[in-house]
Amino acid sequence: MDLWTLSATQPTRELASRLTVSNGLIGIKDLAEIPQLQAVPMTDTVAYVNGFYDYEPIQYGEAQFGFPQRNQTMIPLPAPTQLQLWLDDVAVDLNQGQVIDQHYALDMRTGQFTHTLIWEATATGQQLKIKIDRLTSLHMAALMGQRLTVEALNFKIGKLRVVAGLHATATAKSTAFDPRLAHYDPHDILDHQEVSQPTPDIRGLSLNALHSDQQLSLFVHYDQPGQWVDDGNWTGEFAFEQGKVSLTKTVWFALGTTSLPEAATDGLKTSFEALAQVQTADLQQFWATSDIKISGDEASQLGIRFSQFGLLQALGGHQGSHGIAAKGLTGSGYNGHYFWDTEIYEAPFFYWNHPELARRLLLVRYQQLPHAKTYAQSLGLAGALFPWRTINGEESSAYFPASTAAIHIDADVAYLVIRYFQITHDAAFMRDYGLEILIETSRFYLDYGNFDAQKGFVLNTVTGPDEYTALVNNNAYTNYLVQFELRYLTDHYDQRTVGHFKVSNQEWARFKKAADEMYFETQGDLIAQDDSFLSKKRLDLSRIPRDQFPLLTHYHPLVLYRLQVLKQADLILAMVLLPEQFTDQQVQTNYDYYEPITTHDSSLSPAIYAIAAARLGKYAGAIDFFKRTINTDLENLQGNTADGLHLAAMGGSWITFAWGLMGLEIDDQHATLHPYLPTGWTQCAFKLQYRGTVYAITVTPADLTVTGAVGDEVTIDQASRTIQIQATKQF
Amino acid sequence: MDLWTLSATQPTRELASRLTVSNGLIGIKDLAEIPQLQAVPMTDTVAYVNGFYDYEPIQYGEAQFGFPQRNQTMIPLPAPTQLQLWLDDVAVDLNQGQVIDQHYALDMRTGQFTHTLIWEATATGQQLKIKIDRLTSLHMAALMGQRLTVEALNFKIGKLRVVAGLHATATAKSTAFDPRLAHYDPHDILDHQEVSQPTPDIRGLSLNALHSDQQLSLFVHYDQPGQWVDDGNWTGEFAFEQGKVSLTKTVWFALGTTSLPEAATDGLKTSFEALAQVQTADLQQFWATSDIKISGDEASQLGIRFSQFGLLQALGGHQGSHGIAAKGLTGSGYNGHYFWDTEIYEAPFFYWNHPELARRLLLVRYQQLPHAKTYAQSLGLAGALFPWRTINGEESSAYFPASTAAIHIDADVAYLVIRYFQITHDAAFMRDYGLEILIETSRFYLDYGNFDAQKGFVLNTVTGPDEYTALVNNNAYTNYLVQFELRYLTDHYDQRTVGHFKVSNQEWARFKKAADEMYFETQGDLIAQDDSFLSKKRLDLSRIPRDQFPLLTHYHPLVLYRLQVLKQADLILAMVLLPEQFTDQQVQTNYDYYEPITTHDSSLSPAIYAIAAARLGKYAGAIDFFKRTINTDLENLQGNTADGLHLAAMGGSWITFAWGLMGLEIDDQHATLHPYLPTGWTQCAFKLQYRGTVYAITVTPADLTVTGAVGDEVTIDQASRTIQIQATKQF
The missing domain is CATH 2.60.420 (Maltose phosphorylase, domain 3)
Structure with a gap:
């Protein structure tokens, strides 16, 4: 068994997600490059560019003041991978022949996707071996390369005609847009594309997102002589010499311009072999500091690598300034939005293995800071509130009880600032970016919360990680994370150090006081998820039929919010993130209380319980949760891998391994x-x-x-x- | 000063609401019958039929399970009151002449609206006195009558041409629909109207609501010879004999049919004089048992009468089975939906003065019971949950934290059942309808709530009357009202009496136990609005600029929900509804605590504080709140009288008078x-x-x-x- 390669013979929508190639900037998802050779149903044929989005107005039945007015949607583009072939003027399709062998593979050492098939013409018995190799370059993020190799297996003389391009086939257009996944119909903008010809062998295709007015240009190059066709396609004719034809197409995705970037000209003319070589070298470097070698458990070996590779593909190398979407660049689920998953679930792999990439993630948040200040202000609050879901930094959520109210997002970002600094001691980062994030988010919390005479510092009307509970007072996770941030800030800095942020003595003192007097509702070792959680009625999950999970698809929020039932780890997540603050006995007591009422309906949950279980020596349970996490997409455990991979579970796989099984912890x-x-x-x-x-x-x-x-x-x-x-x- | 008549000389959108005539079934709002004589801006020209609604899909940015999928909207129809006049072929308009006198009046003894004006032709100096009288019959609810009288003031011989009908004028069409008030464009259905001619002198106009498929037919009759015109208009020509022309138009609104109802033929041919006579007699009867005579305060005298008359106009006589919309039939505000206002604010006037009409309101709820059971079931709950806002009984609210979560709606209906019975001892009603409402709503509460080991019976995750607080545990108002219902039921009946509702011994015992163990969070005499209210930060209303009220138009729900601030009376409302349960000291303590943080941003608030203030002997404050309530629409205190009258404030006026100033209380x-x-x-x-x-x-x-x-x-x-x-x- 090759433990570096995912392979399969049957195209499915789930496989298309798993075998997507991406590099943080562009993602290409296509198992059906020659649609004429695919039996229905077709799988997705789509390309994404991280940061290329359009706006759409958010509709509310009853809007309230301050609700976000527009949504951002990552635009699902038709993949520029489509091909149509003719052999001696006979269409290479399922009417004129049959596919007698087919194979798909994604190699995590070379970063290449390979699709191989053998087609046999009914009339002549001629066999063609068709191979498509594809990669999105880690070295030049804007570049995709795809090589078509066609081999005459049982004949010598023949003529191959190729048509390639966005509009290569009629069906390509219809499968690029899946209304189940995104409301956004890319054809609205594609119908307004403009074709340019910056050089004789490079053609450009420029698109304008209708509402965000963003520009994207695709520059295309073919390494063989051929002709551009009016509709944007390209066509070439080849004789079988030495029985083999090879055609490489390169595409440069240029965001924000209609002109051919300087780097693109060389990039586009790079041979596929050269691209592949650099890609392999880059991956060698990646794996050199991050590979996990497991002996004795092949499934876990493959699973953990797939998770790490998926994280790399979602973020890419050192270029660019984009976040990691919930599905990376593998699907339209969650509209391509970035969530807190990044800081809490995905960043740990990076800060422990590739801290320079974790730094990139933090810079993305730093760039969002002006939006976050504006957003806090729009709510009548001081400091900055990061968006719950976003592409460009603006809040894009339409249901505030499970978004804006989840003010822990600020502390999640702060947690990453602190952990990144503890591991790297990157003082320049802290001085130039980190401190400002810590100050502005602390400011937000001090304004949102208040000092209560009986309780101390309280954060009322918030939603914690668990989305089956909303709008409560003193969510323990939130309060622990906020306390950690305030304490770290005031323990490690003083008011003079942060003077340029206009922090007064009084404000600084309030930061300290809030940390010291942070309120937690407890009953002995049992910590309440929030002030009212313990007095709610406990839902007996064992009495709910399997087909009613996830509960959110069968129960009104008033049922879920009213009862003791969790979608995902909440308090236990605080215990996993801040292990030093809790005794084993506390972890045990709370694990026993909360685990039986946790549905794990969120893919963010099993990893966290795995880590807590490992700490408690419940290794059977920990391994069980570990396997659930690494197999989230390999076994389609959430049932929606077709909509894209679960990046949070991929990050969760790594922390389950490192924090859970390896017991990794950190302090100053x-x-x-x-x-x-x-x-x-x-x-x-x-x-x-x-x-x-x-x-x-x-x-x-x-x-x-x-x-x-x-x-x-x-x-x-x-x-x-x-x-x-x-x-x-x-x- | 005539204390039975509202009169004015300037047409405004607010005046149009105040001078609307309605009878519970139909409402006609039109100050601009002859648009050619109105200077812009035009006031609303619209007709409503209670129960004639269309559906529209509700749009959610992020929908959750169980959210209502469609909204009901009362259809704003063009008023069938429009006219166009020509004198000797000269258009009676503002180009050919001027209006030299104009007067509007609504007489609450005769139930007639009168619009009088004098037009003078520029060319000839001829003066016409034009008078329009209008009523919606209390005796035959489907019938509207409008009489046009035109008098030649300073000339003898002339010819008057009249065009009348829905399409009489081009402008009529454009003003019928005000997009600020309703999303629904009635032209969609009006464009598909069908014209019929059931008798030579009666013309029918049938409309079909596009989505609800409801039918409405308007049958029209004119008492003078004339001609029907193809587009649905009517035209007649008159010579001035004895200097005067009179034309009466009658319209019969038939819901659910395209055929002329039998009663309509006679009704339509009744003379205006006869209609007016019956109307006056009906009103005499109405006032005979409900008039309040105040000597020494003319403003209060007029104000309280206007409130009572408004309540009558909204509900009408004994016919029909429709509820009272938040704006009655005077505007499109709140889409014509019925709320809890009916039971708590409007019903008291009826049960103390016209109990047979209160019974009608209860029958409307009884008719909604099947929907309410289905709705509870759809939430996974037993019993019945009445809709927060509805026309046909289906929940029509798009924002559950301030609607479905307001489960007190059930107890509000139950409160009316109990008060109605205490006043009337109508045992047949209780046996046939009331008990089932009490049982099914009690059932709902027992399933929604639970017995907590520490606290007793708790109702978690609810929203009380105050809409600046949502999704809390144990809202005191809700718990008091539910306790009142459960206690009344179990004290006055036994399990055998209600056996046909399949109430087991065990369920009955749980009803009792829940009443006995109902939880209230208290600090001495201070009763917490909910479990967490007292530990929230108090908002200092004195520091908020006047132009930021109502707060909901300037602050995000997270700001309002998080702070101690009330939109309207909440706990104090429970004290007003159940005065015997609270000592004066308790009322005093809680009044002092809650009043300073109540914005009265809701028109439902001042009346309640008036009553509590009166109980405490704070008469200056009580009178102040009383005046605010009776003048809500007379002085446009909420700023939106143009969108329709505030029926809850009209009901509030009466309870402020009766419960507050007169200190009226009731027990068994x-x-x-x-x-x-x-x-x-x-x-x-x-x-x-x-x-x-x-x-x-x-x-x-x-x-x-x-x-x-x-x-x-x-x-x-x-x-x-x-x-x-x-x-x-x-x-």
């Missing part, structure tokens, strides 16, 4: 690990980057070893199976 | 009064109907008298100014 001075090797795993090796050093850690049943350390940075206690890495490097 | 055995005579009032006389007897009560500074009593039913204590009426009659 140390990183510590308490590795656990699941039954069947004979060895496990992985890497972490901490304060600029890459540590390679190997875990066997008998032994823990760490390489990469300089001096006495690392202490290993084999008896208690604990590794401690001391933060000695200062920058 | 008595009605009691503690009248207070405001400064300047030299005498006040009014009537109440109690257990079938009409009592006439007269209050002077020195003396209280009651007539109508038989035997020793009535006890008057002049010293303490208390009247007690004993419930001796049994039925």
Whole structure:
């Protein structure tokens, strides 16, 4: 079994999501490049450009003041991958022949998608082996390359005609837009495309998003002689020499311009072989500091790699300034919006393996800060409130009880600022960007909350992570994260350090006081999810039929909000993010209380319970949750992989492995690990980057070893199976 | 000053609402019958038929399970009152002449609207006195009559041409639909009207609502010879004989049919004089048992009459089975929906003065019961949940935190059942309708709530009357009203009596237990609006600029929900509805706590605070709130009288007078009064109907008298100014 490759023979909508190639900027999803060779139903044929969106007005039955007025939607474009072939003027289709072999693969070492099939002409028995290789370049993010290779298997002389392009086939147009996934019909803008010819062998296609007025240009190059056709297609004719024809198409996606960018000319003329070589080299580098090697469990090995590869594909390399959409660039689910998933679920992989990429994610938030200040102001509040869902930084949510009210988004961003800094000690980042985020979000909280005479600092009328509960007072997760932020800020800085943010002595004192007096409703070790949660009626999940899950598709919010039932980890997530603040007994008590009423209807849930279970030594449960998380899309466990991959679960896979099984924790001075090797795993090796050093850690049943350390940075206690890495490097 | 007539000389949109004539079934709003004589801007020209609505899909930015999918909208029809005149072939308009006098009046004794004007032709100096009288019959609810009288003032010989009808003028069409008020464009259906001619002198116009498929036919008759015109208009020519021309148009509004109803033929041919005579007689009867006579305060006298007359116009006589819309039939505000206003604000006037009309209101709810059961079921709950806003019984609200979550609607209906029964002892009603309402709503509450080990019976995740607070636990108003219902039911009936509703012993015991263990959050005499209200931050209303009210148009719900601020009376309303349950000290403590944070942004608020203030002897405040309530529409205090009258404030006027100033209270055995005579009032006389007897009560500074009593039913204590009426009659 090749544990670096996903492969399959049957095209499905789920497979199309899994085998999407993307690089953070562009995503190409197409299993049906030659639609004439596909039996219905067709799978999705679509391309995405991160940051290319249109607006649509949000409709409300009853609008209230301050509700967002327009939505952003990532525009689903027809994939520029479509082909139509003729062999000696006979259409290569299912009327004139049959497909006698078909194979799909995505190789995570080369970053290449490959689609191979053999077509046999009914009339002549001639067989063509058709191979399509595709990649989206990690090196030049705007570039997609696709190579068509056609081989004459059982004949020598023949003529192949190829038509390629956005409009290569009639069906391509109809499958690009799936109304189940997006309200946005891309044909509205495609009908207004403009064709240009910047050089004789490069053709441009410029689109204008109707309402956002954003521009996108696709520049196309073919490496063989051929002709441009009026409708934007290209056509070429080839004789089989040495029995083989090869045609490479490159496409450069230029956002915000109609002119051919300088870099594009060279990029477009790069051969597929050269593109592939660079791609492989880039991936070698990626895996060098992030591969996890598991011996003894092939499914987990493939699953964890698929998760890491998916995270890389969603974010890409060092270029660009876009966030990670909930589905990455693999589908139209959630309209291409970025959520808190990024900071809490996806960022940990990056800050522990590729901190420079985590920094990129933080810069995206920093760019959103002006919008976030405006948004807070529009609610009559100080500081900044980050949007619950967005592409361009504007709030794009139409249901505030489960969006704007989820003010923990600010503390989630702050959490990433702090963790990133603890791991990297990137002082320049903190000075130039991080502190401002911490100050403005703290300001927001101090204005949103208030000091109550009985309780202390309270944050009323909020929604926590659990979306089956809304508009409550003192959601514990929110309060813990806000307390962590305020305490970190006031413990590590003083009012003078942050003077340029116009923080008065009085404001600073209130930050401290709010952290000290943060309110939590408790009953002994049991911490209430919010002030009223414990007095709600407990829902007995065992009495609900399987087909009524996820509950949100069968119950009105008033039923769910009224009862003790969780969509996903809430308080337990706070315990996982801030493990040092809770005793094992507390984790145990709350795990026992909350787990039975958690539906895990959200893909964000199992990973978190896995980590808590691992801490408690409930390893069977932890492994079970771990497998659920890594298989979310490989086994279509949420039933909607067709709409795109669950990036939060991919991030969740990594934290389940690292925080859960390997017991990774962090504070200002140390990183510590308490590795656990699941039954069947004979060895496990992985890497972490901490304060600029890459540590390679190997875990066997008998032994823990760490390489990469300089001096006495690392202490290993084999008896208690604990590794401690001391933060000695200062920058 | 005529204290029975509203009159004015300047047409405004507000005046159009005030001078609308309606009878519970049809409403006609038109100050501009001859548009050619009106300077712009035109006022509304519209007709409503109670129960004639169309559906429109509700749009949600993010829909959740169980959200209503379609809205009902009362269809704003062009008023069939439009006219166009020619004098000797000269158009009677503002180009050929001028209006030198104009007067509008609505007489509450005759129920007639009168519009008088004098037009002078520029060329000839000829003067026409034009008078339009209009009424909607209380006797035959489907019938509208309008009489045009044109008098030649300073000439003898002339020819008058009249064109009349829905399409009489081009402008009529454009003003019938005001997009600020309703999304529904009636032209969609009017463009598909069908014209019929059931008899030579009666023409029919049939309309079909596009989505609800409801039918409405208008049958039209003119009492003078003339000709029908193809487009649905009518035209006639008259010579001035004795200097005067008179033309009466009658229109019969037939809901649900295209055929001329039998009663319509005679009705349509009734002369205007005969219609007016019957109308006056009906009103005489109405005022005979409900007029309030105030000496010494003309503004209050006129105001209270206008409120009572408005309530009558909204509900009409004994025919029909429609509810009272928030704006009655005077405007398109709130889409013609019925709310809880009916039971709590409007019904008291009827059950104390015209209990047979209160019964009609209850039958409307009884007809909605099947929908209410279905709705509860769709939420996964037992019993019945009445719709928050509706025309046909289906929930029509698009924002559940301020609608479906307001489950007090059930207890509000139950409150009316109980009060109606206490006043009338109408055992047949209780047996046939009332008990089923009490049982099904109690059932709903027992399923919605639960018994909490610490607190007792709790109703979590609800919204109370105050719409600046939503989705809280144990809203005190809700819990008091539900407790009242459950206690009344279980105290006055036993499980066997209600056996046919399949109430088990166990369910009955739970009804009792819930009443006994109903939870209220208190701090001494202070009762919390809900479990978390007291720990929220108090909003200092004095620091908010006047132009930011109503707050809902300037603040996001998260700001309002998070703070101690009320749109309207909430707990204080419970104290007003159930006065016997609270001590004066409790009312005082809670009044002092809640009044300063109540914005009265809702027109439902001042009346309630007036009543509480009166109980506490804060008479200056009570009078102030009383005046605010009776002048809500007379002085356009909410700024939106143009969209229709505030029926709840009209009901509020009466309860402010009766419950507040007159101190009227009720229990199973008595009605009691503690009248207070405001400064300047030299005498006040009014009537109440109690257990079938009409009592006439007269209050002077020195003396209280009651007539109508038989035997020793009535006890008057002049010293303490208390009247007690004993419930001796049994039925």
